[in-house]
Amino acid sequence: MAEIPKEEYIFKCTSACAGCSSTLCLRYVLKAAGPDTVLIVPACCTSVIQGIYPRTAMNIPVYNIAFAAAAACASGMSSAYRAAGKKTNVIVYAGDGGTVDIGLQALSGAFERETDFLYICYDNEAYGNTGMQRSGSTPLGALTTTTPGGKIHKKKDIDGIVAAHSPPYMATACSAYPLDLYKKVQKALSIRGPTFIHILAPCPPGWRFPADKTIEMGKLAVKSGMWILWEREHGRLTVSGPSRAAMKNPAPLESYLKAQGRFRGLDAATADALQQQVQENIRRIRCEVEEPCA
Amino acid sequence: MRMMATGNKAVAEAVRQAKPAVVAAYPITPQTEIVETIASFVSEGSMESQYIPVESEHSAMAACIGASVTGVRTFTATSSHGLLYMHEMLHWAAGARLPVVMANVNRALGPGWNIWAEHTDAFSQRDTGWLQVYVSTVQEAYDATLMAFRIAEHGDVLLPVMVNLDGFSLSHINQPFEKVELGDFIPDMRLPHAIDTANPRGYGPLTGPEEFYRFRWDIERSMRNARAVIEETEREFAERFGRSYGWTEEYRVEDADVVIVAMGTLGKEAEVAVDRLREEGVKAGSIRIRWFRPFAPLDLGGRDAVVIDRDYSFGFGGVLARSIRSTTGTAPYSVIAGLGGQEVTYEDMAGFVRERRPGEELWFGVNSHV
Numbered sequence: 269m270a271e272i273p274k275e276e277y278i279f280k281c282t283s284a285c286a287g288c289s290s291t292l293c294l295r296y297v298l299k300a301a302g303p304d305t306v307l308i309v310p311a312c313c314t315s316v317i318q319g320i321y322p323r324t325a326m327n328i329p330v331y332n333i334a335f336a337a338a339a340a341c342a343s344g345m346s347s348a349y350r351a352a353g354k355k356t357n358v359i360v361y362a363g364d365g366g367t368v369d370i371g372l373q374a375l376s377g378a379f380e381r382e383t384d385f386l387y388i389c390y391d392n393e394a395y396g397n398t399g400m401q402r403s404g405s406t407p408l409g410a411l412t413t414t415t416p417g418g419k420i421h422k423k424k425d426i427d428g429i430v431a432a433h434s435p436p437y438m439a440t441a442c443s444a445y446p447l448d449l450y451k452k453v454q455k456a457l458s459i460r461g462p463t464f465i466h467i468l469a470p471c472p473p474g475w476r477f478p479a480d481k482t483i484e485m486g487k488l489a490v491k492s493g494m495w496i497l498w499e500r501e502h503g504r505l506t507v508s509g510p511s512r513a514a515m516k517n518p519a520p521l522e523s524y525l526k527a528q529g530r531f532r533g534l535d536a537a538t539a540d541a542l543q544q545q546v547q548e549n550i551r552r553i554r555c556e557v558e559e560p561c562a
Numbered sequence: 563m564r565m566m567a568t569g570n571k572a573v574a575e576a577v578r579q580a581k582p583a584v585v586a587a588y589p590i591t592p593q594t595e596i597v598e599t600i601a602s603f604v605s606e607g608s609m610e611s612q613y614i615p616v617e618s619e620h621s622a623m624a625a626c627i628g629a630s631v632t633g634v635r636t637f638t639a640t641s642s643h644g645l646l647y648m649h650e651m652l653h654w655a656a657g658a659r660l661p662v663v664m665a666n667v668n669r670a671l672g673p674g675w676n677i678w679a680e681h682t683d684a685f686s687q688r689d690t691g692w693l694q695v696y697v698s699t700v701q702e703a704y705d706a707t708l709m710a711f712r713i714a715e716h717g718d719v720l721l722p723v724m725v726n727l728d729g730f731s732l733s734h735i736n737q738p739f740e741k742v743e744l745g746d747f748i749p750d751m752r753l754p755h756a757i758d759t760a761n762p763r764g765y766g767p768l769t770g771p772e773e774f775y776r777f778r779w780d781i782e783r784s785m786r787n788a789r790a791v792i793e794e795t796e797r798e799f800a801e802r803f804g805r806s807y808g809w810t811e812e813y814r815v816e817d818a819d820v821v822i823v824a825m826g827t828l829g830k831e832a833e834v835a836v837d838r839l840r841e842e843g844v845k846a847g848s849i850r851i852r853w854f855r856p857f858a859p860l861d862l863g864g865r866d867a868v869v870i871d872r873d874y875s876f877g878f879g880g881v882l883a884r885s886i887r888s889t890t891g892t893a894p895y896s897v898i899a900g901l902g903g904q905e906v907t908y909e910d911m912a913g914f915v916r917e918r919r920p921g922e923e924l925w926f927g928v929n930s931h932v
Contacts, residue, residue, distance in 0.1 A: 306757055315767065320767065321764065322773065329758070329765065330762075330764045331631060332764070337627075337651060337654070338624075341625065341627055343614055344626055345632055345757075347612040348628070348632040351611075377618070
C-alpha cells in the first residue's frame with residue numbers, strides 16, 4: 269500500500285453510515301485522481317455524505333446535479349475544459365440507480381459522444397440513500413423495501429451495456445480491494461475518452477449485515493464469484509488478480525448469501541438461479557479470455 | 563450590414579457573434595434551423611465553439627450547466643416538448659446562478675401533436691427563475707439574443723435568459739435585418755463562483771430549512787436587479803446601434819380609449835388592427851409586452867384593455883390577462899386566441915375591440931362573436 273498517497277480529499281466525520289464502503293471507495297478514487305479534479309454527483313448517498321451546506325467534507329470541488337443528468341453535465345464540463353486547454357479530471361461518482369436506471373440515457377449519450385471523463389458507478393444494489401428501494405441493479409431474490417418478497421427480476425447487466433459503446437477502458441472493482449481500485453482509477457484517468465469503473469460497494473444497513481463486516485462482505489462477493497474483478501482495455505478483457513483464483517475454485521455462494529439479511533428467506537429455486545448466474549458469468553468471462561471458446 | 567434571414571437564422575447569427583465556448587443542443591421543430599445553422603458555422607470554422615450534439619433536451623441543459631459552471635459562455639435552443647423535457651434542469655441552471663442563454667421557439671404542446679405557435683411552453687416555465695423576453699420581428703430576435711448574453715452575464719444578475727420567438731410565424735419568416743458590429747458590447751464573462759480546483763467548494767449540496775430560503779431570495783433579488791440591467795443594456799444598445807425596444811412596445815396609445823395587449827407576433831399584428839379601428843373613429847392603441855420575467859411594468863391609465871392570450875391556465879384563465887389584472891387592477895376583456903397556431907387576423911382583433919366586454923372572457927372560435 270506504500271504507493272498510495274497520504275493526502276486526504278475526503279475528511280473524517282462525513283454523514284456516511286457506519287461501515288460505508290462507497291465512502292471508502294471515494295477516498296481511494298480521489299487519492300488516485302489528485303487535487304485537479306471535479307466530482308459530479310447526482311442524487312445518491314454521496315450527495316449526503318459530502319456534507320450539508322455550508323459545510324463540506326470534500327477537499328475538491330463537488331458539483332451536485334439532478335438525478336438523470338450527471339453524464340450530460342460531465343460532457344459540458346469536459347468540453348469547457350477542453351476549450352480552455354485545461355486537463356482537469358472530470359469524474360462522475362454515481363450510485364447504481366443514477367447509472368443503470370434514471371441516468372442511463374445520459375450515460376449512453378456521453379459514451380457515444382466520446383466525452384473525455386471517468387464515470388464511476390458505486391453499486392450498493394439498491395436506492396441506499398432513501399432507505400433501500402429496488403433498483404435495476406438489485407440482484408434476483410434480494411429483499412428491499414419495494415421488493416418485500418424478494419426481487420423477481422435479475423440484476424441489469426450495465427457492464428454489457430457500457431461495453432456495447434466500446435469505451436477505450438472499463439473495469440470492475442470492489443471496496444474490499446482498494447489497491448486494485450486505486451490502480452484502475454489511475455489507469456482510467458491516463459486514457460482520453462470515456463472510461464467506466466463499476467464498483468461493488470456492500471452496504472451494511474441495506475444488505476443487513478454488521479457494520480464491521482464490510483470488507484469481509486466484499487471479499488465474499490469476489491471469492492464466491494458473485495462479483496468478478498476485470499479490466500477491458502480497447503475491448504481486450506483481463507481478469508484481475510483476486511478473481512483469477514476465485515474463478516478457478518469459487519467459494520460456495522451460500523457463504524455470501526447467508527451472511528446478509530437481504531437474502532433471508534431465499535427459496536431453493538432462486539438460490540439455484542443465482543448459482544447458475546454465477547457459473548454463467550464465470551463461463552462467459554473465461555470463454556472470452558481463453559478464446560477460442562469451448 | 564443588411565441581410566435577409568428567418569428568425570431562426572438571425573438568432574444563430576447573433577449567437578455566432580456572441581462567441582459562446584460551448585453550445586449543447588438537440589433539434590426540435592420549429593427550432594431545428596437554429597442548431598443546424600450553428601452546427602454548420604462550427605463545421606465550416608466560422609465559429610469556434612464546442613458543439614455538443616446531445617441525446618436529449620434534458621442533457622442539453624445539463625451540458626450547458628456543466629460548461630457554464632466552469633465560467634464559460636453557453637447557449638442552447640429548444641421548443642415546446644423539448645423545453646418541457648428540460649424543465650427540471652431549468653431550475654438547476656437558475657438555482658446555480660448560471661447565465662445560460664437559450665432561444666425558445668414557442669410551440670404548442672401535445673396531445674394532439676401540434677407544431678405551431680403557442681406560448682404555453684414558455685409560460686409553464688415562468689417560475690423557474692429564468693428571465694423571459696418575447697420578440698416580434700427577425701430584427702428583434704437578433705437584437706434580443708445579443709442583449710440576452712449581456713443581461714444574463716451581468717454581475718448583478720447571473721441568471722439564465724430565454725429569448726422567445728413564435729414558431730413559424732417568426733422562426734420561418736424571412737425579413738430584412740441589420741447586423742451590427744458587436745465590438746465590446748458583450749464583455750468577457752466573469753463568473754464569481756466558477757469552479758476552481760485550487761479553491762474547492764461544494765456546489766448545490768444538501769441544504770436545510772435554516773439556509774434554503776436564502777438561495778431563493780438570492781434569485782428574487784437578482785430578478786429585481788435585472789430591471790435596471792435590462793434598461794441599461796437596452797439604452798446602450800440604442801446608443802451604439804440605434805434600435806430600442808423597452809419593456810413594452812406601444813403603438814398609438816397616447817390618446818387611446820382602448821388598448822390591445824398581446825405578445826410576440828400577435829402583438830405586432832395588433833398594430834394593423836389599431837390602424838383599422840382608427841379609420842372607423844375608434845381611439846385604439848396597442849401594447850406589446852416584451853418582458854414576461856421580470857414582468858414588464860405597465861400603466862394602462864384607466865383605459866379599457868383587450869388582452870389576447872396565446873395560452874391558457876386551465877381552471878383559472880388567460881395567463882397574460884390575469885397578470886395584467888393583478889398588476890394594474892384593470893379588469894380586461896380576456897381573449898383566448900391563436901392556440902396551436904390558430905389564425906388570428908387584424909380584422910379579428912378589431913372585432914374583439916369593437917365588441918369588448920370588460921371583465922369577461924372570450925374563447926375565439928368557441929363562444930366567438932365572429
